[in-house]
Amino acid sequence: MRLVKKLLFRVLFYFASVLLGLFFVLPLLWLFVTPFRSDPSLAVRLPANPTLQNFIKVVNNAYAMRAFANSAIQALGSTFLVVMLAALAAYALSRVDLPGKGIIVYILILFSSVVTGIAAMVPLFFLLLQLGLIDTHLGIVLAFSGGFLPTGIFLMKDFVDSVSLTYEESAVVSGASKVQIFKDIILPLIGPGMVVVAVFTFAQIWSNFLLPFILLRSNSKMPVSVAIYTFTNEIGMPKIGLISAYSLLYVVPIISLYIFTNRRYGFKFYGGIKG
Amino acid sequence: METSVKFEDLTKEFEDVVAVDHLNLKIEKGEFFALLGPSGCGKTTTLRLIAGLEQPTEGKIFLNNEDVSSYPPKERDVAMVFQDYALYPHMTISENIGYPLKVRGVAKEDRQERIKEAAENLQIGELLDRRPSQLSGGQQQRVSVARALVHEPSVFLFDEPLSNLDARLRIEARTFLRHLQKELGITTIYVTHDQSEALALADRIAIMEAGQARQVDAAQKVYHEPADTFVANFVGSPPMNLLQCRVNMEGETPILETENNTISFTNLENRLQRLKERDELILGIRPEDMDLTLNVDQDEQLTGLVGEIYAVETLGAQVLFSVKIGNSMIRVREMSSEKVSQLAVGDDVSVEINEDRVLYYDAEDKALIN
Amino acid sequence: MISKKTAFFFLLPALVLIFIFLIFPAFWTLYYSLTDYSLLGASTEFIGVQNFINLFTSARFWNATILSFEFVFFSAIIGQAGVGLLLAMLFHRKSGWLKKLVRNLAVASWLIPAVVVAYAWAAFLDKEYGLLNQIIGIFGFTGIDWLNEVPMGSIIIFNIWRGAAFSMLLFTSALKTIPPSHFETADVVGASLWDKIKDIVLPQLKTFIGSDLALITLWTFNLFTPFLLTGGGPGRQTEILPIYTYFKAFKYMEFGLGAAISAVILFINLTLALVYLNYLKAE
Numbered sequence: 001m002r003l004v005k006k007l008l009f010r011v012l013f014y015f016a017s018v019l020l021g022l023f024f025v026l027p028l029l030w031l032f033v034t035p036f037r038s039d040p041s042l043a044v045r046l047p048a049n050p051t052l053q054n055f056i057k058v059v060n061n062a063y064a065m066r067a068f069a070n071s072a073i074q075a076l077g078s079t080f081l082v083v084m085l086a087a088l089a090a091y092a093l094s095r096v097d098l099p100g101k102g103i104i105v106y107i108l109i110l111f112s113s114v115v116t117g118i119a120a121m122v123p124l125f126f127l128l129l130q131l132g133l134i135d136t137h138l139g140i141v142l143a144f145s146g147g148f149l150p151t152g153i154f155l156m157k158d159f160v161d162s163v164s165l166t167y168e169e170s171a172v173v174s175g176a177s178k179v180q181i182f183k184d185i186i187l188p189l190i191g192p193g194m195v196v197v198a199v200f201t202f203a204q205i206w207s208n209f210l211l212p213f214i215l216l217r218s219n220s221k222m223p224v225s226v227a228i229y230t231f232t233n234e235i236g237m238p239k240i241g242l243i244s245a246y247s248l249l250y251v252v253p254i255i256s257l258y259i260f261t262n263r264r265y266g267f268k269f270y271g272g273i274k275g
Numbered sequence: 276m277e278t279s280v281k282f283e284d285l286t287k288e289f290e291d292v293v294a295v296d297h298l299n300l301k302i303e304k305g306e307f308f309a310l311l312g313p314s315g316c317g318k319t320t321t322l323r324l325i326a327g328l329e330q331p332t333e334g335k336i337f338l339n340n341e342d343v344s345s346y347p348p349k350e351r352d353v354a355m356v357f358q359d360y361a362l363y364p365h366m367t368i369s370e371n372i373g374y375p376l377k378v379r380g381v382a383k384e385d386r387q388e389r390i391k392e393a394a395e396n397l398q399i400g401e402l403l404d405r406r407p408s409q410l411s412g413g414q415q416q417r418v419s420v421a422r423a424l425v426h427e428p429s430v431f432l433f434d435e436p437l438s439n440l441d442a443r444l445r446i447e448a449r450t451f452l453r454h455l456q457k458e459l460g461i462t463t464i465y466v467t468h469d470q471s472e473a474l475a476l477a478d479r480i481a482i483m484e485a486g487q488a489r490q491v492d493a494a495q496k497v498y499h500e501p502a503d504t505f506v507a508n509f510v511g512s513p514p515m516n517l518l519q520c521r522v523n524m525e526g527e528t529p530i531l532e533t534e535n536n537t538i539s540f541t542n543l544e545n546r547l548q549r550l551k552e553r554d555e556l557i558l559g560i561r562p563e564d565m566d567l568t569l570n571v572d573q574d575e576q577l578t579g580l581v582g583e584i585y586a587v588e589t590l591g592a593q594v595l596f597s598v599k600i601g602n603s604m605i606r607v608r609e610m611s612s613e614k615v616s617q618l619a620v621g622d623d624v625s626v627e628i629n630e631d632r633v634l635y636y637d638a639e640d641k642a643l644i645n
Numbered sequence: 646m647i648s649k650k651t652a653f654f655f656l657l658p659a660l661v662l663i664f665i666f667l668i669f670p671a672f673w674t675l676y677y678s679l680t681d682y683s684l685l686g687a688s689t690e691f692i693g694v695q696n697f698i699n700l701f702t703s704a705r706f707w708n709a710t711i712l713s714f715e716f717v718f719f720s721a722i723i724g725q726a727g728v729g730l731l732l733a734m735l736f737h738r739k740s741g742w743l744k745k746l747v748r749n750l751a752v753a754s755w756l757i758p759a760v761v762v763a764y765a766w767a768a769f770l771d772k773e774y775g776l777l778n779q780i781i782g783i784f785g786f787t788g789i790d791w792l793n794e795v796p797m798g799s800i801i802i803f804n805i806w807r808g809a810a811f812s813m814l815l816f817t818s819a820l821k822t823i824p825p826s827h828f829e830t831a832d833v834v835g836a837s838l839w840d841k842i843k844d845i846v847l848p849q850l851k852t853f854i855g856s857d858l859a860l861i862t863l864w865t866f867n868l869f870t871p872f873l874l875t876g877g878g879p880g881r882q883t884e885i886l887p888i889y890t891y892f893k894a895f896k897y898m899e900f901g902l903g904a905a906i907s908a909v910i911l912f913i914n915l916t917l918a919l920v921y922l923n924y925l926k927a928e
Contacts, residue, residue, distance in 0.1 A: 176349075
């Protein structure tokens with residue numbers, strides 16, 4: 001009886017796992033086969049004559065490549081700003097007993113979850129218009145930074161909190177100057193935390209569609225997320241080969257970052273990280 | 276090179292607590308000095324004040340008669356070993372030990388030489404290329420000591436450096452520290468909450484409570500003549516027995532009445548006069564200063580302290596008896612022997628006190644009556 | 646190591662950015678929602694709660710609201726949380742390639758940029774060539790035009806697929822907080838699987854489930870991605886609140902009304918966030 005039950009559970013386990021696995025993999029198959037087909041279509045077919053022709057088309061498409069550069073500028077710019085400012089703020093919040101510190105952190109978390117792109121898109125648009133930042137990289141970078149800083153600070157503060165203060169104190173007693181402590185002790189110790197925040201911020205901004213869709217106008221500034229969408233509209237009929245190859249290239253940084261973080265730190269999980 | 280440390284009315288207040296309260300102390304050159312007390316007594320804050328990690332609210336700190344109260348840590352030339360060792364995880368052992376030299380701008384070759392010397396002093400010479408995470412707790416502890424002594428500081432500060440080690444290693448490390456300190460002769464201030472550690476290591480001990488020193492004396496004296504009941508209770512394991520008594524005078528002989536017994540001493544030496552002035556006092560008796568006698572004859576009325584054995588604990592060469600007398604518990608330590616092995620839980624026993632070793636404390640201010 | 650003054654300067658740049666680009670816009674939304682600001686109107690006037698009155702008497706708004714609630718309930722609360730919990734429990738205290746594979750696939754679905762998964766799903770659901778209809782064909786059924794015939798169902802399934810990984814990850818780490826001895830004790834007394842779920846897993850995961858539901862509700866409620874699949878259509882069949890807001894504000898340029906919808910969304914978000922923070926405190 002026990003054995004039968006155990007066997008039944010095993011069968012059930014494999015059945016459920018395979019079913020769920022199929023649920024997650026089937027919609028993605030198209031993305032990974034189509035770019036290599038010489039006759040790309042909406043159907044999932046293994047490429048009969050695998051080709052890189054679609055990728056060559058992407059590389060030769062100036063608009064597509066320009067969008068890649070735009071995505072990189074916007075995502076890297078915002079990430080840099082978020083990581084630097086979040087590290088400074090988190091260090092202050094973690095190490096110094098500031099009055100009202102608990103309230104600051106609370107308000108940051110509250111607003112970062114309440115004020116979503118959807119809820120703030122109208123004023124954000126006019127704010128950038130007033131500041132003369134509409135349709136600029138800087139405008140996008142600032143808007144993203146404002147949105148992602150609270151989460152960045154929150155993650156970073158958690159990290160700084162976990163680094164014992166005695167490292168710094170020990171260095172102080174050893175006779176190190178402030179600059180030496182920062183360079184030799186603090187930076188190496190909180191570096192991994194900054195990498196995690198950077199990866200997290202970069203991945204989200206790289207993927208974001210709504211903000212550039214609303215805050216940018218000229219084609220020359222559009223990131224991939226918007227450019228890829230306009231490929232269909234421009235031509236009427238979507239260029240499937242181009243789009244699929246472009247999509248795959250667009251996904252590569254995200255997947256690589258995931259693998260990198262997974263290998264290096266283990267995909268540590270933070271509650272409330274996706275905005 | 277040798278340095279003395281002196282506090283004058285040293286006070287540190289945090290928002291709503293006074294951590295250190297007008298502390299006056301002088302620590303001699305080359306002395307191994309322990310700050311002993313329960314958590315929150317201000318001992319660690321005192322240490323951090325010496326290091327310059329905290330600024331005193333009031334009072335002064337002198338190193339060799341030089342007021343260093345306002346000096347930054349860098350200019351005090353002290354070294355500190357932290358409870359969690361604070362070894363930098365991203366540096367090798369060699370880099371860790373050499374860090375105080377590096378920030379002082381010591382040239383590389385010179386640095387290597389001194390790192391090696393310090394490491395050999397602590398018998399960790401073969402670990403220099405490893406990282407802290409690859410070391411055992413005992414090895415990490417030694418590295419942290421090596422890092423502290425590498426630049427030959429004038430004062431060594433230890434903040435509970437042995438509390439993260441297991442019992443066996445702790446004793447080993449303790450012996451080693453004591454030996455090292457005597458060899459180097461560097462003035463050492465050692466914070467601990469473990470009284471046995473303080474007794475074993477220190478030349479003198481300050482027992483602290485609520486930011487003040489209750490007693491500052493040599494280890495021997497602290498143990499044998501605790502200045503008040505707080506110290507008596509804190510030092511020694513198991514702690515001293517404290518018995519509340521009423522004093523009744525029968526002529527010139529004081530009779531001490533405990534909860535349900537009477538004790539009369541034949542020889543009160545010169546204390547008699549002072550006892551007379553009091554209605555109440557507290558007797559302090561170390562567990563080893565008492566003896567148990569089995570109450571064989573149930574009919575015979577025994578005098579002195581009579582009670583029932585509550586528990587018997589074997590401590591190796593000695594045996595610890597807990598004797599229930601009325602509502603209080605008396606602890607008696609006996610050498611293992613034939614006689615002792617006959618005593619068992621539930622036995623009625625009488626407790627004999629070694630009169631010469633009894634200490635008398637005032638019932639009001641809890642201070643030792645001399 | 647740093648003084649309060651230095652700490653303040655460390656904090657300042659971040660706070661300034663957050664204030665200008667996050668906190669201020671929230672209050673500006675509230676202000677706009679009380680005006681008749683639009684690209685057509687010559688001047689902007691304060692009109693009180695008129696926008697809200699217009700909104701609450703508009704059938705299109707209620708259509709969007711009801712669709713939004715349906716979307717949240719079925720795709721997040723039932724779908725993502727359910728599938729996430731199932732995945733977490735299925736693989737709890739298990740190891741092996743199957744677990745790794747399925748978990749990584751779920752995480753990939755969650756991490757790949759929205760625009761890309763929207764394309765992949767459009768292909769997957771295509772009537773003529775889509776993989777789904779081909780598979781259905783094998784079993785002898787005729788495929789349908791999913792995005793046009795069951796648009797709500799499609800975006801709901803899409804969003805379950807898209808977001809289940811978050812709940813899975815959260816529940817996986819939550820399950821790890823339950824000491825193995827609890828399960829072992831249950832095994833010793835012969836508890837069934839259902840007993841274990843009912844008596845050990847659910848009570849101990851209560852706060853985790855609470856914060857998971859609050860978060861995925863919040864995110865799903867504000868999700869614009871379905872726009873990439875259906876554009877709100879056909880007709881208004883998938884015009885959930887975020888898409889409706891976008892249309893009002895940026896297609897018809899009725900900014901005042903758009904801001905009023907945003908204000909309603911802000912209010913609902915605030916409620917959800919407070920629920921979440923409450924759970925966070927409880928943990």
